[in-house]
Amino acid sequence: MSNWDKEVDILVVGSGAGGLLAGLVGAHNRADVLIVEKAELWGGTSATSGGGIWIPGSDVARAAGFEDNLDDAFTYLRGLSADNVPDENIRAYVDNAAPMLRWVMANTPVQFMAFPYPDYHAENPGGSPQGYRTHLPLPINGKPLGNEIRSLRFASPAASLFGYLNWHFSETSELLYRSKGWIKNLVVNMSRYWLDLPFRLTSRKDRRLTLGNALTGGLRMALDKQDVPLWLKTPLIDLVREGSRVTGAVVEKDGKPYRIGVRKGVVLAAGGFDKNQTMRNANAPLYPTAQYSGGVTSNTGDSIRAGEAIGARTLNLQSAWAAPVFYVPGEDRGRLCTIERALPGCIMVNQSGKRYLNEAASYHIVGQQMARRDAEHNDANPSWMIFDQEYRHKFPMGPLYPLMPTFLHSKGVRSILKKGRSIEELAGQIGVDPATLSATMTRFNTHAAKGEDPEFHRGEAAYDKMYGDFRHGPNPCLRPIDKGPFYAIPIYPGDIGTNGGLLTNAKAQVLDDAGEPIVGLYAVGNNAASAMGESYPGAGVTIGPAMTSAYVAARHMTGSN
Ligand code: FAD
Numbered sequence: 001m002s003n004w005d006k007e008v009d010i011l012v013v014g015s016g017a018g019g020l021l022a023g024l025v026g027a028h029n030r031a032d033v034l035i036v037e038k039a040e041l042w043g044g045t046s047a048t049s050g051g052g053i054w055i056p057g058s059d060v061a062r063a064a065g066f067e068d069n070l071d072d073a074f075t076y077l078r079g080l081s082a083d084n085v086p087d088e089n090i091r092a093y094v095d096n097a098a099p100m101l102r103w104v105m106a107n108t109p110v111q112f113m114a115f116p117y118p119d120y121h122a123e124n125p126g127g128s129p130q131g132y133r134t135h136l137p138l139p140i141n142g143k144p145l146g147n148e149i150r151s152l153r154f155a156s157p158a159a160s161l162f163g164y165l166n167w168h169f170s171e172t173s174e175l176l177y178r179s180k181g182w183i184k185n186l187v188v189n190m191s192r193y194w195l196d197l198p199f200r201l202t203s204r205k206d207r208r209l210t211l212g213n214a215l216t217g218g219l220r221m222a223l224d225k226q227d228v229p230l231w232l233k234t235p236l237i238d239l240v241r242e243g244s245r246v247t248g249a250v251v252e253k254d255g256k257p258y259r260i261g262v263r264k265g266v267v268l269a270a271g272g273f274d275k276n277q278t279m280r281n282a283n284a285p286l287y288p289t290a291q292y293s294g295g296v297t298s299n300t301g302d303s304i305r306a307g308e309a310i311g312a313r314t315l316n317l318q319s320a321w322a323a324p325v326f327y328v329p330g331e332d333r334g335r336l337c338t339i340e341r342a343l344p345g346c347i348m349v350n351q352s353g354k355r356y357l358n359e360a361a362s363y364h365i366v367g368q369q370m371a372r373r374d375a376e377h378n379d380a381n382p383s384w385m386i387f388d389q390e391y392r393h394k395f396p397m398g399p400l401y402p403l404m405p406t407f408l409h410s411k412g413v414r415s416i417l418k419k420g421r422s423i424e425e426l427a428g429q430i431g432v433d434p435a436t437l438s439a440t441m442t443r444f445n446t447h448a449a450k451g452e453d454p455e456f457h458r459g460e461a462a463y464d465k466m467y468g469d470f471r472h473g474p475n476p477c478l479r480p481i482d483k484g485p486f487y488a489i490p491i492y493p494g495d496i497g498t499n500g501g502l503l504t505n506a507k508a509q510v511l512d513d514a515g516e517p518i519v520g521l522y523a524v525g526n527n528a529a530s531a532m533g534e535s536y537p538g539a540g541v542t543i544g545p546a547m548t549s550a551y552v553a554a555r556h557m558t559g560s561n
Contacts (some may be wrong), residue, residue, distance in 0.1 A: 010265060012266075018547060029558035036232065039232065040232050045496070051216075057097070064113075104219075113136055145217060150203055236270065239306045268528075275299055294497070307502045319415065321428060321496045326492050329416070508522045
C-alpha cells in the first residue's frame with residue numbers, strides 16, 4: 001500500500017517522557033522522526049508528574065555512595081510483579097535502565113540526582129531501604145524552549161505551589177517544615193516568577209522547570225537540536241498493517257485523515273486509558289472512575305484499541321497505578337495524595353467512621369486497599385481524611401494550604417472541607433455515626449500517644465517514616481488528634497494512570513495473539529502492559545520503564561541493539 005501523505009523512518013505517537021525519548025534516540029541514530037500528539041499541549045501526564053525514575057545500578061547512585069546489584073533489583077521486581085509478566089521483560093528493564101540514564105544525561109540537558117527514597121516494599125528480598133534507586137531530574141531553565149514552553153503542560157497542583165510555581169522535591173521539605181530560611185526562599189522564588197518579564201504578561205507558565213516539567217522540557221530541548229518535529233492536535237486514528245508488518249498509520253490532521261508511511265516503524269507512547277470510562281467499565285472495574293484519575297484527559301486508550309484492531313495482544317488491562325486522590329469539583333483530574341497520610345495528626349476512615357488501613361503506606365498500596373475495600377463493602381468511596389487544628393495549621397492537606405485562611409481558598413476547595421467543633425459535630429457534617437467515629441478516635445489517640453498503631457502498624461516501615469515528621473517522636477507518623485476544631489476532607493480511590501496495555505517483548509515490540517512480534521510496532525509506557533504487573537515497587541517505576549523501553553525500542557528500530 002502506498003499513497004502516503006508523508007513518509008518518515010519512525011513515527012512516535014504521544015509526547016510523554018517515553019515518546020519524547022524514543023524520538024530523540026531514533027533521531028540521534030540518524031532516523032527521520034515525527035512525533036504526533038493528540039492534545040493541544042505536549043508532555044502528557046509525564047510533564048505533570050514528579051518526574052522520578054526508578055533506575056537500579058546507576059552511575060549517579062554509585063557516585064552518591066550506593067552500590068547496587070542488578071540481580072537484587074531483578075529479585076525485588078520479580079517478587080512483586082504478576083506471574084503473567086515474562087522474566088525477560090523485567091530483566092530488560094533492569095539491564096537497560098542505567099545505560100538509558102547514562103545516555104540521557106550525556107545527550108540532553110536533563111540531569112538527575114539519586115534520592116534516598118526507600119523502595120515501597122523495601123523489606124522484601126532485593127529491596128532497598130536506603131533508596132537511591134529513585135532518581136529525580138534537577139531543575140533547568142526552560143527559556144531555550146522559546147514559545148514551545150507555552151504549550152508544555154503545567155505541573156500537577158500536587159507537584160507545584162498554587163498550581164503554577166514549580167518547585168523541586170528538596171524544596172518540599174523546606175516548605176513543609178518551614179525550616180530556617182523558608183520564607184526567604186519562597187519570596188525569592190515568587191519574585192523570580194513575577195519578575196520574569198515580559199513573559200509574565202503573556203503566560204502563567206513558570207520558566208524554571210522542575211520535576212516532570214524539567215524532564216519533558218529537557219527532552220524537548222534535545223529534540224529541537226535534532227530538528228525533530230512535534231505536531232500537536234494530531235491524534236492517531238488507525239495503524240496500517242500489511243502482512244506481518246506495520247507500514248504506517250492514519251492520524252487526524254486539521255480535521256482530516258492524514259496517512260503517514262513508516263520505513264522503520266511506529267512507537268506507541270500514547271499513555272493508558274485513564275480517561276476512557278467505557279474502557280474502564282469493561283476492563284478495570286476495580287478502578288471505576290475516570291474522573292478521579294490523575295492522568296491527562298487525552299489519554300483515552302486510542303492506541304491500545306488501534307493495536308488490538310490489527311491483532312495485537314493485551315495484558316493486565318484490569319490494572320492501574322492505584323492511588324488515593326483528592327478531587328476538587330470542576331477540575332479534570334484527581335490530585336494525588338502522597339505526603340499528607342504519613343504526617344502526624346490525621347487519619348483516614350470509611351463511611352462507617354472506622355479506620356481500615358495503614359494511611360502512611362505507599363499511595364499504590366493505599367489506593368489498592370481503598371478500591372478493594374469499596375468493591376467489597378461499598379463504604380470507602382469516598383473515605384474521609386480527619387485532622388485537627390494543629391495539623392491544619394502546620395501541614396497541607398491536598399488542596400488546603402497551611403497558614404492560609406480557609407476563606408482565601410477557592411470555592412471548590414471550600415465546598416469539600418468540613419469542620420466541627422467536636423468529633424461528634426464533624427461526624428454529623430460528613431454523615432458518619434458520631435459514636436463510631438468518636439470510638440475510632442479514642443482508640444487511635446490512646447495508642448498514638450505512645451507512638452503505636454497495633455491495628456495497622458503506621459510508621460513502622462521505612463517508607464512510612466520517610467514522609468513522617470522527622471521532628472516528632474517516638475513515631476514520626478503518629479500523634480493524638482485532639483486539638484479541635486476538627487476537619488474532614490473526602491479522599492477517593494483513584495489512580496495516576498492505567499498500566500495494562502499491549503503485550504510487548506524485551507525489545508518493546510508489540511506481540512500478536514500467537515506471541516510473535518508485529519514487525520515495526522513498538523509500545524512503551526502506559527500504552528504497554530507494565531513489567532511491574534499490578535505492583536508499584538518504588539517511586540519512578542512508571543516513567544523509568546517508559547523511558548527504558550523507549551530507549552530499547554528506538555535502538556532496536558535503528559539497528560543499534
Ligand atoms: P503520558 O506521559 O501520559 O503521555 C501520553 C501522551 O500521549 C499524552 O500527551 C497524550 O495526549 C498522548 N496521546 C493520547 N492518545 C493519543 C493519540 N491517539 N494520538 C497521539 N497522542 C496521543 N510516575 C513516575 O514514574 N514517577 C513520578 O515521579 C510520578 N509522579 C506522578 C505525579 C503525579 C501528580 C501524577 C498524576 C502521576 C505521576 N506519575 C509518576 C505517573 C506518570 O506520570 C505516568 O504513569 C507516566 O507519565 C505515563 O507516561 P506515558 O509516556 O505512558 O504517558
